[in-house]
Amino acid sequence: xxxxxxxxxxxxxxxxxxxxxxxxxxxxxxxxxxxxxxxxxxxxxxxxxxxxxxxxxxxxxxxxxxxxxxxxxxxxxxxxxxxxxxxxxxxxxxxxxxxxxxxxxxxxxxxxxxxxxxxxxxxxxxxxxxxxxxxxxxxxxxxxxxxxxxxxxxxxxxxxxxxxxxxxxxxxxxxxxxxxxxxxxxxxxxxxxxxxxxxxxxxxxxxxxxxxxxxxxxxxxxxxxxxxxxxxxxxxxxxxxxxxxxxxxxxxxxxxxxxxxxxxxxxxxxxxxxxxxxxxxxxxxxxxxxxxxxxxxxxxxxxxxxxxxxxxxxxxxxxxxxxxxxxxxxxxxxxxxxxxxxxxxxxxxxxxxxxxxxxxxxxxxxxxxxxxxxxxxxxxxxxxxxxxxxxxxxxxxxxxxxxxxxxxxxxxxxxxxxxxxxxxxxxxxxxxxxxxxxxxxxxxxxxxxxxxxxxxxxxxxxxxxxxxxxxxxxxxxxxxxxxxxxxxxxxxxxxxxxxxxxxxxxxxxxxxxxxxxxxxxxxxxxxxxxxxxxxxxxxxxxxxxxxxxxxxxxxxxxxxxxxxxxxxxxxxxxxxxxxxxxxxxxxxxxxxxxxxxxxxxxxxxxxxxxxxxxxxxxxxxxxxxxxxxxxxxxxxxxxxxxx
Ligand code: F3S
Numbered sequence: 349x350x351x352x353x354x355x356x357x358x359x360x361x362x363x364x365x366x367x368x369x370x371x372x373x374x375x376x377x378x379x380x381x382x383x384x385x386x387x388x389x390x391x392x393x394x395x396x397x398x399x400x401x402x403x404x405x406x407x408x409x410x411x412x413x414x415x416x417x418x419x420x421x422x423x424x425x426x427x428x429x430x431x432x433x434x435x436x437x438x439x440x441x442x443x444x445x446x447x448x449x450x451x452x453x454x455x456x457x458x459x460x461x462x463x464x465x466x467x468x469x470x471x472x473x474x475x476x477x478x479x480x481x482x483x484x485x486x487x488x489x490x491x492x493x494x495x496x497x498x499x500x501x502x503x504x505x506x507x508x509x510x511x512x513x514x515x516x517x518x519x520x521x522x523x524x525x526x527x528x529x530x531x532x533x534x535x536x537x538x539x540x541x542x543x544x545x546x547x548x549x550x551x552x553x554x555x556x557x558x559x560x561x562x563x564x565x566x567x568x569x570x571x572x573x574x575x576x577x578x579x580x581x582x583x584x585x586x587x588x589x590x591x592x593x594x595x596x597x598x599x600x601x602x603x604x605x606x607x608x609x610x611x612x613x614x615x616x617x618x619x620x621x622x623x624x625x626x627x628x629x630x631x632x633x634x635x636x637x638x639x640x641x642x643x644x645x646x647x648x649x650x651x652x653x654x655x656x657x658x659x660x661x662x663x664x665x666x667x668x669x670x671x672x673x674x675x676x677x678x679x680x681x682x683x684x685x686x687x688x689x690x691x692x693x694x695x696x697x698x699x700x701x702x703x704x705x706x707x708x709x710x711x712x713x714x715x716x717x718x719x720x721x722x723x724x725x726x727x728x729x730x731x732x733x734x735x736x737x738x739x740x741x742x743x744x745x746x747x748x749x750x751x752x753x754x755x756x757x758x759x760x761x762x763x764x765x766x767x768x769x770x771x772x773x774x775x776x777x778x779x780x781x782x783x784x785x786x787x788x789x790x791x792x793x794x795x796x797x798x799x800x801x802x803x804x805x806x807x808x809x810x811x812x813x814x815x816x817x818x819x820x821x822x823x824x825x826x827x828x829x830x831x832x833x834x835x836x837x838x839x840x841x842x843x844x845x846x847x848x849x850x851x852x853x854x855x856x857x858x859x860x861x862x863x864x865x866x867x868x869x870x871x872x873x874x875x876x877x878x879x880x881x882x883x884x885x886x887x888x889x890x891x892x893x894x895x896x897x898x899x900x901x902x903x904x905x906x907x908x909x910x911x912x913x914x915x916x917x918x919x920x921x922x923x924x925x926x927x928x929x930x931x932x933x934x935x936x937x938x939x940x941x942x943x944x945x946x947x948x949x950x951x952x953x954x955x956x957x958x959x960x961x962x963x964x965x966x967x968x969x970x971x972x973x974x975x976x977x978x979x980x981x982x983x984x985x986x987x988x989x990x991x
Contacts, residue, residue: 868894878907
């Protein structure tokens with residue numbers, strides 16, 4: 349059998365199941381990562397599982413999302429995660445050290461390892477040839493507790509790259525080009541594997557930009573081979589010992605193939621409000637820009653920021669533009685400070701903010717009313733930047749820097765000669781922001797400040813569920829729509845009762861009151877329900893509000909897992925047209941759920957208000973059925989770590 353990169357790694361790490369596409373398998377997890385926004389829940393879950401020692405080779409708890417400390421809440425969360433990391437044997441990355449994915453790529457990622465992270469952009473590690481999957485926090489807690497992860501043996505989409513990038517065109521333009529071709533649903537159900545001569549034209553950080561935004565394609569993850577370029581990257585990071593070659597077999601089997609000539613790609617932008625609403629930069633004329641934000645886990649590498657510094661050197665940021673730059677890691681910031689590039693950015697008029705997610709997660713730097721904001725980030729959903737009326741355009745660092753000078757969206761190739769960035773032979777690596785766990789951890793306790801509240805736990809599934817349709821949603825509802833995330837709400841990531849007041853806040857006012865008044869109920873969704881981030885809160889908060897089931901045309905993968913993990917049953921219409929037969933406040937009953945789940949039958953949904961019934965399907969494995977029956981993964985997993 350001719351094996352792809354993914355199947356080679358899966359074969360190496362396989363613990364149970366047959367490695368045949370569509371089968372559920374369990375694999376050994378080598379590494380995990382968490383960020384603070386999802387991490388508080390992960391460590392609360394780990395606590396409640398009664399775990400003594402984690403079973404992964406390496407786990408890291410990063411603080412990069414909620415770094416503003418305008419009240420005690422975020423600091424409480426940081427302290428809680430720090431104490432949990434010490435107790436369980438996890439490396440802790442202090443706030444200010446950088447963005448989890450950029451840091452993980454630099455410091456810990458290993459070709460051909462399996463990494464599970466509680467962040468949807470965990471696939472960034474695919475740039476190093478690591479199988480890096482974003483998942484719900486509970487999956488990550490279980491991976492740490494038990495050392496394994498369940499998934500379906502995936503379909504593989506091969507993207508074969510040929511040719512060379514033209515000057516001023518970079519990795520961000522490549523992934524925007526792919527998003528234009530394939531859309532935000534183009535990768536659903538697939539792992540994307542890159543191959544071809546064009547791969548040799550891309551550095552590890554270029555590759556990581558591309559795999560990072562594979563999340564926006566809806567792909568489970570994306571991965572590049574591990575080759576001499578990977579070896580060179582690890583050597584410069586002082587980690588050559590972590591290198592391994594990894595190539596797909598010649599003529600490996602793929603489920604789908606796409607060919608892209610890199611020389612066809614021009615500077616691109618994703619227009620509001622979706623990463624696949626892509627156009628050529630030069631097609632958009634006279635777009636005056638108010639804010640330019642450079643950074644995020646997509647584009648904050650040393651090379652990205654050095655390119656920006658070279659473009660800005662000796663120039664001036666346009667008087668009407670606020671340029672904010674957040675480096676990916678403290679090491680990058682330090683190196684740019686030492687080599688003078690930081691001075692060039694400051695002299696040009698850039699605002700330098702700490703090495704963290706920052707504006708990407710709405711942690712400050714919300715643009716003004718009706719602003720046009722150019723961002724090198726990966727998402728431009730409405731309101732994510734913190735200003736509902738702002739329009740966000742996603743661009744490459746080159747386009748962002750040149751536009752910041754001109755004051756309008758500009759094709760960077762009009763700027764002159766492209767700057768060359770020399771990569772240092774050896775990166776300066778300082779570990780002072782990392783806290784390694786102590787050897788003797790026997791008597792350590794976790795520290796829980798007043799902002800840490802217990803999380804909701806479901807009861808066992810009943811065979812019949814009744815309730816009203818509390819909300820009917822359109823296609824492509826994001827986890828940002830379900831559980832908004834902004835600077836005001838982020839401090840409450842470990843306080844579900846407070847957070848619940850904002851559930852579906854971008855769609856409807858006071859949803860929590862509707863849910864409370866009706867004693868919970870159902871949500872009806874369109875296609876790709878729950879796309880976007882891995883935000884577990886988008887399931888935990890609805891659970892707290894008594895949501896019993898979500899019935900949709902289709903689900904985004906991670907969100908469907910999160911619903912199952914919370915014990916909320918996700919069901920799809922057998923006939924999608926039946927979506928039209930439901931309205932808000934219709935009274936529903938799901939019948940004979942257990943029998944249907946046990947025997948792989950359709951589930952009958954009665955709309956009592958309209959006196960009709962329709963058929964629904966549960967799309968999940970036997971293990972997921974067991975999880976639902978237990979009322980969620982936590983109840984199911986509590987006994988697993990006793991093995
Ligand atoms: Fe952070 Fe934004 Fe990436 S929130 S992890 S920089 S998508």
